[in-house]
Amino acid sequence: MGIQDRLIEDVGLRRGVSRLTPEKIETVVRSVMASEAGARLKAYSETCMRCGMCAKGCHFALSHPDDPSYTPAAKVAQTMGVLLKTGGRVDPGTFYGIAQLAYTECNLCKRCVHYCPIGIDTGFIMSMVRRICHKLGVTPQYIQDTAHSHSTTFNQMWVKDDEWIDTLQWQEDEARDEFPGLRIPLDKEGAEIYYSVIAPEPKFRTQLIYQAAAIFNAAGVDWTMPSQPGWDNSDMCMFTGDFEMMGRLKRRHFESA
Amino acid sequence: MNAAYQFVTGPLAWAAWGIFLLGSAWRLVAMYRLARKKDASAIAYMSWGYSLRSIVNWLIPFNALGWRKNPAMTIATFAFHVCLIATPVFLVAHVMLWDQAFGVRYATIPDAAADGMTMLVIAACLFFAGRRLAMPDVRAITTPKDWFALAIVLAPFLTGFLAYHQAIDYDTMIVLHVVTGEIMLAAIPFTRLSHMVFAVFTRAYMGSEFGGVRHARDW
Structure with a gap:
């Protein structure tokens, strides 16, 4: 064995x-x-x-x-x-x-x-x-694909820059039907909470962003999400052993915050 | 035989203690230097509080997850390590040797207790050997180095036990006992037994990483 x-x-x-x-x-x-x-x-x-x-x-x-x-x-x-x-x-x-x-x-x-x-x-x-x-x-092929995506887009799911912002605005729109005053504030300077997600959320489970926004809205907290690459807090490069790219991802994410 | 005894308790004893103490010190210094050079990210997280918290929690039997999930091993390993260190240090005959050589005297344990503790060490060694043979997941990872380490530790206790009970020729047995004890001391810095020197630091680092980075316990 x-x-x-x-x-x-x-x-x-x-x-x-x-x-x-x-x-x-x-x-x-x-x-x-x-x-x-x-x-x-x-x-x-x-x-x-x-x-x-x-x-x-x-x-x-x-x-x-x-x-x-x-x-x-x-x-x-x-x-x-x-x-x-x-x-x-x-x-x-x-x-x-x-x-x-x-x-x-x-x-x-x-x-x-x-x-x-x-x-x-x-x-x-x-x-x-x-x-x-x-x-x-x-x-392995699949994890390397996500690592390549990190190298190219700084997120693991090949989400393009405009698609990201589009997705956030779409979810804000949807949520406002249910919660009229709801906002997903982007790049708000000095906000109390910086909220970041992993790329599978905008890619496959977009309603999770809606749900998080609903919670922030109900809690009445001062929050924001980043509009620029660096918004994905995951790091497949750390798992593949690509420590050079891991360092770039971490830097971009912290700079975004 | 008297000359042999004089030799093993004289020059050979100095050599064994020298190798043990200087070797351990050298290994610690070399390892610390290597860590400074290559493991800076790990050293940055070292914390006294989290280190001691982890070490203390692992020193309590059945406290850590690993102990609770391996109860027989826990009993065997705690009995083994306590007796392994306490018996030779506090044995009347050993303290007398310190007294004769350097005029140093300290507390001793009764011979009957030491005899029982020696049997515990031998029994624990047999238990460890049994695990290595009988448990498939332990057998699969056992290497000659592990048997070697076990034999090195068992030998001085077995010979000491036989010498004390004068079972086989005492003069030969006592020389064998001294030599095997010295082999054990000298082997500590350079074999698997080096966990005696390094384990406190590997545990301390994990305690620090889990405490400082993950905000979690590691036991």
């Missing part, structure tokens, strides 16, 4: 891996180890006593009670453990499994931290694995 026994086809992972060689993987692993990996990774990898207590904290492990390869410690062993042990010199087929595990079998929820006596942060280790995957161009 292990990740190699449950590989799934993903066009993003497959294409990314097709461009790899053991040398390329080794170069990137070594560069990440030399530049970004620090004391936390070193301490975690050295002091994990393999007690297995984390198994009870992980929903992936709990939902696969007969397969011990889903426990947090086992997932670290199959990904970062392999990269550390080999110095990154692994064949592309192995790396496919490492990437699939890091992206699809750990949510980075850090619940296992509540179960580990010495506080080993599996989520952090997995995000380091994802960082290596991103640098090697091996990311």
Whole structure:
């Protein structure tokens, strides 16, 4: 039992891996180890006593009670453990499994931290694995699409700049039928509350913005929403391992606020 | 045999304590330097309050989620760690050695109690070994390093127990006991046992991150 026994086809992972060689993987692993990996990774990898207590904290492990390869410690062993042990010199087929595990079998929820006596942060280790995957161009297709959307539009759902404002005004219009005095104030300087959403709201669940406006209206608070890119508070780049773009998103969002 | 005893309790003891103390200090300094260089974002969140809050809550049996969900492990690991440290430190025979060598005296525990505590340590080691063999999720992640660490810790207690009861040739057993104890000390900075040095800091960091960033508990 292990990740190699449950590989799934993903066009993003497959294409990314097709461009790899053991040398390329080794170069990137070594560069990440030399530049970004620090004391936390070193301490975690050295002091994990393999007690297995984390198994009870992980929903992936709990939902696969007969397969011990889903426990947090086992997932670290199959990904970062392999990269550390080999110095990154692994064949592309192995790396496919490492990437699939890091992206699809750990949510980075850090619940296992509540179960580990010495506080080993599996989520952090997995995000380091994802960082290596991103640098090697091996990311699942769907999440990479949302990351591309972030890079292009600063929101994860390819919502265009004018569509965003249009959507807000549309919801304000609709809501005014029910609450005549309701407004969705845009870019109001000095407002008490800055309200931001994630892009799936304007894209798929627009009524959520209506409902939030109704609540703000009933509460009578001084609030505002941003009209410019930076309005999306989500960050898929953090999840793909694209830390450069993650930094740009965070900066834009804070500047917007 | 007397010469062997003199050697293991003399030069070898100095070497073992030296490796343990200087090695641990060096590892801590090197790790701190690495953290300063590479983990600045983590150091920025380190907080005394949140660190101590997390450590204290994890030191209470059955308090943290991990303890509550693993009750047998909780009993075994608390008994193991308390006896592992208290027995050798407060054993009458050990305190006498400190007294002979440096004129240092302090409180001791009765031999009968120490005997029981030693058996607890051995029993806990057997429990840990049993888990590694019998529980599929523990067996799957067990490596030779984990068996090595367990053996290093078990050896001085087993030999100490046998020497105290004079079960097998005492002279050999006591030398073995001293040597295995010294191996354990010297291994602390460089094996899995280094969690003795680092665990308080990894826990402190998680306490700080959960307290300062997520405004949540980590136990």
